[in-house]
Amino acid sequence: MSTTTMTLAKAITAGLDKVLADNPKSLLIGEDIGRLGGVYRVTDGLIDTYGADRVIDSPLGEAGIIGTSIGMAIRGYAPIAEIQFDGFVFPAFNQITTQLAKMRARSEGRFGAPVVIRIPYGGGIGSIEHHSESPEALFAHTAGLRIMAPSNAHDAYWMIQQAAACQDPVIFFEPKRRYWLKGEVDTENPAADAFKAQVIRPGEDATIVTYGPLVPVALAAAEAAREDGRSVEVIDLRSVSPIDFDTITESVEKTGRLIVTHEAPTFGGIGGEIAARISERAFLSLEAPVIRVGGFHMPYPVAKVEEQYLPDIDKVLEALDRSFAY
Amino acid sequence: MTNTVHEPSEQALIQLLTPEGERRSHAEYDSYIQDVDAEMLRGFYRDMALTRRFDQEATALQRQGQLALWVPLRGQEAAQIGSGRATRPSDYIFPTYREHGVALTRNVDFPQMLRIFRGISNGGWDPRENNFHMYTMVLAAQMPHATGYAMGIQRDQAGWDAERLEKDGEAVVAYFGDGSSTEGEVHESMVFAASFNSPVVFFCQNNQWAISVPFHVQSKVPLADRAAGYGFPGIRVDGNDVLAVLAVTRWALERARRGEGPVLIEAVTYRMSAHTTADDPTKYRLDADEEAWVGRDPLARLEKHLRDNDLADELFFKQVAVDGDEMATRVRVEAMAFPDPELAQSFANVYAEAHPLIQEELKWHLEYEAGFADTTEEGATR
Secondary structure (H helix, E strand, O other), X not given: OOEEEXXXXXXXXXXXXXXXXXXXXXXXEEOOOOOOOOOOOOOOOHHHHHOOOOEEEOOOOHHHXXXXXXXXXXXXXXEEEEOXXXXXXXXXXXXXXXXXXXXXXXXXXXXXXXOEEEEEEOOOOOOOOOOOOOOHXXXXXXXXXXXXXOOOHHHHHXXXXXXXXXXXXXXXXXXXXXXXXXXXXXXXOOOOOOOOOXXXXXXXXXXXXXXXXXXXXHXXXXXXXXXXXXXXXXXEOOEEEOOOHHHHHHHHHHHOOEEEEEEEEOOOOHHHHHHHHHHHHHHHHOOXXXXXXXXXXXXXXXXHHHHHHOOOHHHHHHHHHHHHHO | OOOOOOOOOXXXXXXXXXXXXXXXXXXXXXXXXXOOOHHHHHHHHHHHHHHXXXXXXXXXXXXXXXXXXXXXXXXXXXXXXXXXOOOOOOOEXXXXXXXXXXXXXXXXXXXXXXXXXXXXXXXXXXXXXXXXXXXXXXXOOHHHHHHHHHHHHHHHOOOOOHHHHHHHXXXXXXXXXXXXXXXXXXXXXXXXXXHHOOOEEEEEEEOOEEOOEEHHHHOOOOHHHHHHHHOOOEEEEEOOXXXXXXXXXXXXXXXXXXXXXXXXXXXXXXXXXXXXXXXXXXXXXXXXXXXXXHOOOHHHHHHHHHHHOOOOOHHHHHHHHXXXXXXXHHHHHXXXXXXXXXXXXXXXXOOOOOOHHHHHHHXXXXXXXXXXXXXXXXXXXX
16 A cells, blocks of 8 residues: 555646546646646646646636537547636536536437536635635536535545546536645545545434535534534535435434535535435434535625634534434 | 727628629639539539528428427528538538538438427437537537637647648538627637637628627627637628638638638628527518518529529429429428437436436336326226
């Protein structure tokens, strides 16, 4: 077993390097990803190895980036596009939802457009407007897309490669405030199937389901709850679409209580979908209603108050209290 | 109020065949149609006439309730046949949803095209068979795909010398209209193509009307003038002149193949019919406006040229009409014989790889539908 300590960002860099080395048809495209290496330096150095034809500094235009990626995919290439920030994906929303997601269905299965779209997402970085959003539910509602969100370096290294290998389009949400989180990456033994959720902390009394940037929050909350004598299981979803309901159901059948937390607004979010499905699948096992801990129904707030907006350890603990008090 | 409208450039409309069917020589573009003999001219006429007959048949099928919708192209036959015939089979075409004439030049089977409009398929044909992409209903969404495809060609042809590029080089034609010219994706597709010098020809059929909104609301300058803003050539051509369209498109494609980058062609034409069968042009345009273009009908023009120069006899025109009717009958018979699809088939092509939600919902759907089948059988035995 050969493990290396890497930040989550560098694990993605290493994963992309592997993809580019293994598949000559793969290429990267995005704003500032070449010479600069991306605003978060995730593609740093790759242009030196693979050249400007495979690490493409594009003009500034998200619809153009995704639209040309679709065209290159139709031609037989495997583009991995970068959208610089979560809040800037919307000019490409049409291309992603009406074109990318539906190419396989429209061609009656003759061909699809296996494009990967990398998006640094989420808040907690003290930034300005449109740099801290969590738009995953908007894409999860569209059939034809897959959505991944890794939470740690090892997963990030392998999941970006699994996304690139997938014949369906994948939106790869990178938890930007965890880019500098270090972890052990085993570069020889692949991570589990990217579309399977993982129980990352076993427990008996309640389950917390989360993904991406809130995984460390959920783990810390579970640890704090242990001091109150509560044994809390934590599930890292990893794939936001499809969702591995089997793993969640199995957990809830054991614990009887479920908290779902994500940074995205609660209303119309992934948590609601999980709550509904688990109510259908494990109604008789539930000791309390499924509780969602998410963002408020407001535009992502200004940085000075974002800590009050974001789900944190205390909010998750409060939700656990409500669940146990029910 | 000051008129701030930019003065259109003096760029002439390229025309090789006048509306009266007279051949005009052109210092630059004659050389691109030197191979066009009487047989080819008759072929273009036949293409245009068959396209118009197909359009007429499909319109009738819609009126009879056999198609959900039809998108007529009457008036745009020369723009479509001239540009389509300028391409090589290896070139890739991204059409809008009105390119039935271009489809003919790519050997797409007409009945297959009606699968979209009969509610059977959202694609209709296999784009890879004829390098003719599926119709795209979201205006201009296909434009950046065309640029991206051209960027792929560039990578496949990296290192080719000039000779090989000229012989085997591929190019892309991206079709759009005056209506979709205002969409942001047209802009981005042109910016990207210019930045990377990609082999794509942007072919705009300016048919003067975006459903009910006239061209002057879409643009204050000829669309070809916009190319200057991107740094590649823009050219205006008489879109009802099949020879001029052929020459100009050949020029643009050769240029693109040689690695000299994109071109914008504005083919000035007129949508002689409605936007779709759901449209009513009497609500927004005058008969006089339509009549003004009748004299510029692309088929009448070529017919006059063929007759005046003894390039085709009466028998030829009769045969084209007979062939058109035969084709129309085949289209009708085959289109009506398409089996209805099953919703269950739609689950298969949402994803390439196994997907738990799809599997779960398909299972539920099949069980639910099977429940009705039991009821019907019971009813039948009673």
